[in-house]
Amino acid sequence: MTVFSKPKRTPSLKTKSEPLPEVDFALVVSELQKALPKSAGEGYLIQRGISLEIALEYGIGYAENGKWPHLKDGKKVRQSAYGRVVFPHSTPEGKIINLYGRAVEKEDFIPSKEEKHAHLPEKKGIFNAKALTEETVF
Numbered sequence: 001m002t003v004f005s006k007p008k009r010t011p012s013l014k015t016k017s018e019p020l021p022e023v024d025f026a027l028v029v030s031e032l033q034k035a036l037p038k039s040a041g042e043g044y045l046i047q048r049g050i051s052l053e054i055a056l057e058y059g060i061g062y063a064e065n066g067k068w069p070h071l072k073d074g075k076k077v078r079q080s081a082y083g084r085v086v087f088p089h090s091t092p093e094g095k096i097i098n099l100y101g102r103a104v105e106k107e108d109f110i111p112s113k114e115e116k117h118a119h120l121p122e123k124k125g126i127f128n129a130k131a132l133t134e135e136t137v138f
Contacts (some may be wrong), residue, residue: 025088025096028069032061032086039064041085059088059096060129066128068101070120078118080104087124092132097125 033056036042041062045055063069064083066068070076091097101118131137 007130015016023069025099028099029059029061029086029088031097032063032067034061035064035067036060036085040104041082044102061086061088063101068118069099070101070118080118084118087127089127090129091125092129094130097123100127102108 019069034095036055037052039062041060042052042055045052045060050060062083064085065079065081066076068076068079068086070078078101080101080103082104084103087100088096089098089100099120103118124131
């Protein structure tokens with residue numbers, strides 16, 4: 001009988017990165033919402049039956065190419081060539097703690113799954129998490 005043992009784990013010598021400065025996501029979302037009307041993001045939502053009024057009511061915005069606020073080593077990363085529809089993720093109390101961006105593609109370019117979806121490297125939340133405090137959720 002052969003017995004396999006788990007290899008011993010070598011402790012990592014990597015140092016943890018410094019915590020990111022506190023981001024005022026409410027301010028970021030406010031700016032991204034101003035960019036949603038008449039954008040490729042609004043067109044994307046309308047194609048899916050979501051009106052501008054509903055999108056704005058729930059904090060959805062639009063980050064054109066170069067405006068997606070994802071930084072790595074001080075440089076912007078994961079920018080979509082055609083922009084991103086941005087959904088705020090929050091706690092049930094309504095505090096925005098992260099953003100999810102869905103790349104808006106054109107007919108001549110369909111991004112890979114990795115390029116299409118992006119979360120900022122922060123705490124995780126849920127879109128419209130406040131609904132979890134309601135008695136009935138649709």
